[in-house]
Amino acid sequence: MNMDEIKKIIIEQILEIAPEISEDDIDENKNIQRSLEIDSFDFLKILTALNEKLGIEVPEADYSKVDTLNNMAEHFLKQL
Amino acid sequence: MSTFVMPSLGADMESAVLMEWKVKEGESVSKGDIIAEVETSKGVIEIEVFEDGVIEKLLVKEETDCAVGTPLAVIRSKEQEVEEKESQEFKIDESPQKVLEPEEKKTDEKVFKQRIKISPAARKKAKELGVELSEVQGDKKEIHLRDIESETVPKKSEHPASGMRQAIAKAMSLSNAQIPHYYLSSSINMSPALKWLEEVNRNRAIQERILPAALLIQAVVYALKEVPQLNGFWRNDALEISKEINPGIAIALRKEGLITPAILNAHELNLDGTMKSLSNLIERTRSGKLRNSEITEQTITITNLGDLGAESVFGVIYPPQVALVGFGRIMNAPWAEGDTLSVRKVLQATIAGDHRATDGRIGGKFLDKLNQILQIPQELL
Numbered sequence: 393m394n395m396d397e398i399k400k401i402i403i404e405q406i407l408e409i410a411p412e413i414s415e416d417d418i419d420e421n422k423n424i425q426r427s428l429e430i431d432s433f434d435f436l437k438i439l440t441a442l443n444e445k446l447g448i449e450v451p452e453a454d455y456s457k458v459d460t461l462n463n464m465a466e467h468f469l470k471q472l
Numbered sequence: 473m474s475t476f477v478m479p480s481l482g483a484d485m486e487s488a489v490l491m492e493w494k495v496k497e498g499e500s501v502s503k504g505d506i507i508a509e510v511e512t513s514k515g516v517i518e519i520e521v522f523e524d525g526v527i528e529k530l531l532v533k534e535e536t537d538c539a540v541g542t543p544l545a546v547i548r549s550k551e552q553e554v555e556e557k558e559s560q561e562f563k564i565d566e567s568p569q570k571v572l573e574p575e576e577k578k579t580d581e582k583v584f585k586q587r588i589k590i591s592p593a594a595r596k597k598a599k600e601l602g603v604e605l606s607e608v609q610g611d612k613k614e615i616h617l618r619d620i621e622s623e624t625v626p627k628k629s630e631h632p633a634s635g636m637r638q639a640i641a642k643a644m645s646l647s648n649a650q651i652p653h654y655y656l657s658s659s660i661n662m663s664p665a666l667k668w669l670e671e672v673n674r675n676r677a678i679q680e681r682i683l684p685a686a687l688l689i690q691a692v693v694y695a696l697k698e699v700p701q702l703n704g705f706w707r708n709d710a711l712e713i714s715k716e717i718n719p720g721i722a723i724a725l726r727k728e729g730l731i732t733p734a735i736l737n738a739h740e741l742n743l744d745g746t747m748k749s750l751s752n753l754i755e756r757t758r759s760g761k762l763r764n765s766e767i768t769e770q771t772i773t774i775t776n777l778g779d780l781g782a783e784s785v786f787g788v789i790y791p792p793q794v795a796l797v798g799f800g801r802i803m804n805a806p807w808a809e810g811d812t813l814s815v816r817k818v819l820q821a822t823i824a825g826d827h828r829a830t831d832g833r834i835g836g837k838f839l840d841k842l843n844q845i846l847q848i849p850q851e852l853l
Contacts (some may be wrong), residue, residue, distance in 0.1 A: 412726045431724075431778050432683050433754050443678045452673050452681070 393472055398446075398465045405441045409434050420461040446472070473528065476545040478538045479519065481512055481767055484642040487539045488512040489595065490532050499527050501547070508544065509761065511595075513635035514731055518763045525549040537590055590615045602633060636729040647788050651706075652827040655786045658839040662802050662817040665849040672853070684802065685776050686747035690852045692774055692797050693717050693738045693746075695841040701830050702795035702823070702838055703771045711794065711829040720770030720790065721750065723757045731757055732773050732790065733766040743853050777801055784820035794829040795838075798822040 403415060406428070413428055425435050439450050439458075448471045450458055458464040478488060488510040495507045506518045507527070528546040532538055590598075598604075633641065665687060673681045696703045696717050704713040717739040720732035733756075735741070735749045756762055773790050776799040785798035800820040807816035821842055825835045845852070 410726060426780060429780070431780070432685065433751065436678075436681065436683060440678050449678050452670055 393469075395465055395469055398468050398472075399461060401445055402438075402442065402461060402464055402468075405438050405445070406430075408441065409437050418461060423459050424461060424464070425459070442468075448472070474523065474525075474547050474549060475543045476507070476521065476547050478510070478540050478542045478544055479764055479768070480540045481510075481514065481517060481764055482639070482643070484639045484646075485512055485540060487537050487542075488517075489537045489590070490534060490544060491516060492534055493530055494518075495527050495530075497527050497530055501525060501527060506763070513639040514762070514767055515636075516761050517767060518761050520763055520765060521547070523547065523549060535590065535595075599635060602635075602638075634728065636725075636731075640729065643790060644788050647791050650791060651789050653789060654825050654827045654832055654835065655822060656825070656832060656835045656839060657784055657786075657820055657822045658843060659805075660819045660821050660843050660846055661807055662819045662846065665846045666802070666817050668849045680744075682743060682747045683750075685778065686743060686750050687846075687849065687852060688776060688799055689719060689721065689735065689738065689750065689774060690741075690743050690746045691842055691845045691849075692719060692772075693741075694845050694852065695838055696772065697739065698841045699834060699838040701834050702825065704794060704829075705771070705792040706794050706826055706829050707792055709828075714771040716769075716771060718769050718771045720773040720793075721753060722773060722775035723754055726758060731762070731767070732770060732775075733757055733762050734770040736765060736769065772797065775799070784822055786822055787824045789824055789826055794826040795835075796824040798824070 399420070403418060406418065406424070407413060407415065410428060410430060417428060418424075419427060424430060424438075425432075430438070443449055446468060448468055450467070454467070457467045478490070481488065489512075490508055491511050492509045493507070494509065495501060495505075501507060501521045502524050503520075503522060505521050507521045508519045509516050510519055511517075525547040528548045530545050532542065532544050538544065662684075666684065669682060669684060669687060676682075700713050701711065703717055704711060706712075716737055718734040718736050719738055720734045722730055722732045724730050733753055735746065735753060738746060738749070741749060753762075753766070770790070770793060772793055773787070773796045775785055775787050775796065777785055779801060781801045783803065784800040787796035787798045789796045798821070800822075802817050802819045804815050805818035807814055807818060821839055823835045823839060825832070
């Protein structure tokens, strides 16, 4: 799985959890929660869905490493 | 024999559309079963039945707008099932339904005629345009799209407020007009609780993790057990303390607006139970269906601004409740302990209290208990 494929999966999950967001709203270098107004509850749901899809668990201590789409995809790529 | 009427789902509700029957005539029902879905300004709500029995008759067709108090169904109770049935004609009062008076005197009391048919397209349009169906009704038995469109005279505002916005406006205006609020605020050092939560979550699968929001709700419930005067209602010029603790949780909807459905019987839940109930409630609020008990039985409201919010919130109490607890954003701040200064995770906890029901002493006692509880978080598990 490459970077673009992972990004695509992450975007799919974000749109699934927050259906009013369109793909164009997602800036890959901006903080996901802040720029898309996703609260801690929905962020956890996104990580839970990605855990089911990719089998990767993000410990709470690593949340700062998955704060943007780019960072999240890079972090997952290392783990796979 | 009893008549099941359109329940009031809040002081701001005058009528709702019966969207779908979930039962058929002749079907047995048990207390708590969902018998219908109704559409209100709060979204689609599942209506529970309050007794065991058999559905004798459904009196209202689907997609009918019914005033609060309109008879919807006749339910034969279980005892009557067993007894020899005396064949008695059950007469439905055909006179216009009286709207159940909320506790406040309404200045613009309207009596709705029951059983108007509204085409789904007309309803959708009316929502979009903010048209009051009661104003369109006149003498009509049915309302169609054209009736709605002919109703739309140019308004001052190009964007009429949604039904939900109007419901919020009504409730909040009422609160401000009637309730003499007092406000108190305390800084709480959240470092010990958050550190403890991190430890708990470290050993758990992602599906089992607990968010700080659940911890705060749990702490409020524990503090209310010690200071029960803030959990209840102001009714008939007296404070009515509630045995159950059903905190209404302010949940922002994605598009617009806010609902405060309750975690029912939170006093019986442990921390995991509270987290599960909260997750389930948020999910159903945003994409599913709430039950009527969840939107009518709140005994206090909790608003948590979360990571993106302001530092503190002084809320507006939702009548007839007597208090609202507010949590701001948890942030790094200088913290003095003894004679040392350090940086800690600090939270502003606030209480808005109804001064008719309690005084600042009670509010202060509550915030103090809340703080004590959050300093020994392991007792919340």
